[in-house]
């Protein structure tokens with residue numbers, strides 16, 4: 001069962017398994033474990049960006065295609081449904097028109113990009129995607145009567161997926177894990193009681209679970225794909241494209257297929273984003289900064305592992321959201337007006353974040369997942385004595 | 400030999416017509432016309448830089464011809480890419496080892512088997528579920544004496560083993576035309592017979608076209624049905640082994656030109 005679900009591609013590290021379980025449970029039960037609007041929107045973003053980053057990893061990690069157009073496809077999905085809801089209202093019909101239109105545009109553009117990737121060298125391809133993405137961004141900004149320009153568009157979601165929809169009269173019970181743990185220190189007696197909170201189920205929760213289930217399905221789908229005969233060919237292309245061709249693989253077909261699949265998944269993520277966030281603008285969907293963040297999540301997590309997309313996204317978004325709080329806390333201890341205060345001010349979070357990134361890439365070049373697997377493999381090897389067979393068997397199940 | 404298969408003898412499997420490539424003025428292969436019939440092994444000899452590998456590249460599609468054509472089973476394939484040609488049955492083992500270094504030996508062969516079975520596009524099935532393909536790949540590894548190395552990364556294999564793997568990949572493609580480009584170069588003496596026996600085996604058991612670029616004259620003499628001599632990109636001699644080796648043009652063009660090498664053929 002597990003074998004088929006994960007396509008035989010296990011985490012291959014206890015620590016990684018534990019980390020994935022924590023992330024999985026936190027996402028599955030999130031609305032009932034973390035109170036507050038901010039935590040809730042954070043959970044939604046993690047689900048959405050797992051799809052974005054995992055699909056990016058299919059290109060970058062598994063096929064070594066460097067594209068900067070991933071946010072463009074994300075934006076096409078987000079704007080597609082937002083514009084459809086703007087024009088045709090909040091019904092499901094409008095939603096599906098938006099999704100269909102976005103998917104068509106994505107297929108068209110990614111097909112063109114994919115076919116281009118055979119004609120040109122990798123670096124030039126990357127530059128072209130960058131140019132196309134910028135062109136798209138300025139197009140969206142300029143067509144303001146359609147897209148709202150810089151101001152963006154409010155997304156009108158179907159009633160069942162919005163805050164107004166209340167399927168239950170009674171609130172459900174949540175258990176605030178973070179509150180409970182901090183409570184254990186401050187007031188151990190009432191910690192459990194204090195950690196309970198009310199969850200008023202609304203359409204937002206339904207929407208969250210749509211995103212969560214989508215993320216799980218997309219992840220398992222990609223895991224299957226990279227471990228299929230198709231995925232093996234991708235590896236071959238990554239290793240030696242010339243030889244893959246000599247074996248009879250039309251590498252153009254494979255590259256194009258990867259670019260299209262990856263783009264379609266980014267579009268799907270964009271749709272989910274618009275539905276969750278209910279507001280779409282160039283800044284939150286098409287920005288170049290966002291593209292760089294996607295790249296970072298992929299690299300921090302570990303390229304070419306897919307699990308890295310999950311870990312990288314969770315770590316990155318947590319850091320992005322809570323590093324500022326941490327800095328604010330630290331700034332409280334520093335002398336006002338001092339150099340130190342300037343350095344740890346909440347506005348400096350990007351500086352610290354960049355530093356963290358540089359350090360993590362320096363010390364863990366294969367990303368979190370790569371590093372955890374390396375450690376696990378070393379431990380296994382040590383335990384197996386110096387058996388040379390221990391580490392690099394065939395890519396089959398090692399755990 | 401060719402004449403024993405009357406119907407195939409009349410229709411060549413593979414043919415190059417006036418095949419030419421021009422590298423910015425330097426004509427590396429110059430109007431080479433030659434036809435190959437099923438069931439024959441043709442050796443291609445000639446001094447270093449004669450254009451043997453380049454001719455192979457033109458046939459299997461790694462290079463695009465400047466002029467002339469390549470025909471396979473009476474079909475003009477000159478405009479097809481390498482992948483399409485491999486698909487149609489042109490198998491190639493490269494002179495300079497050309498493998499997937501960070502995959503295991505088994506995975507390398509399995510890629511060839513998967514291509515032969517045309518399942519590269521299958522994305523919904525786990526590769527490891529196709530035991531049949533894995534078993535076939537393992538069998539080809541056995542054929543080249545690499546069974547023990549199945550799980551090793553190719554990058555960690557010694558040079559001789561990589562050469563053998565190169566041959567195993569071509570075997571796994573089950574091509575109509577086998578193109579060996581110095582398959583035994585750089586192998587240790589005790590490894591060479593494995594490959595030569597394999598080539599002899601293909602020749603005896605399958606009715607395929609075999610092209611062999613080889614410098615070792617004793618090998619050429621014992622395996623070939625026919626010898627083609629290239630010199631400065633031109634086909635200068637073509638015929639029965641004994642006849643070609645004895646011909647003055649070969650004595651001068653090939654044996655003369657490679658006299659400064661360690662004299663393998665002396």
Ligand SMILES: Nc1ncnc2c1ncn2[C@@H]1O[C@H](COP(=O)(O)OP(=O)(O)OP(=O)(O)O)[C@@H](O)[C@H]1O
Pocket residue numbers: 422425427445446447448449450451452453454494
């Ligand atoms: N891509 C290329 N660009 C320019 N010149 C090339 C290219 N490939 C081959 N040549 C030239 O074409 C000539 C033929 O080379 P080729 O490799 O075909 O010789 P060969 O007969 O295989 O020699 P060897 O016995 O050393 O393998 C050489 O002069 C080589 O420098």
Ligand SMILES: [Mg+2]
Pocket residue numbers: 451452453494580
């Ligand atoms: Mg050569």
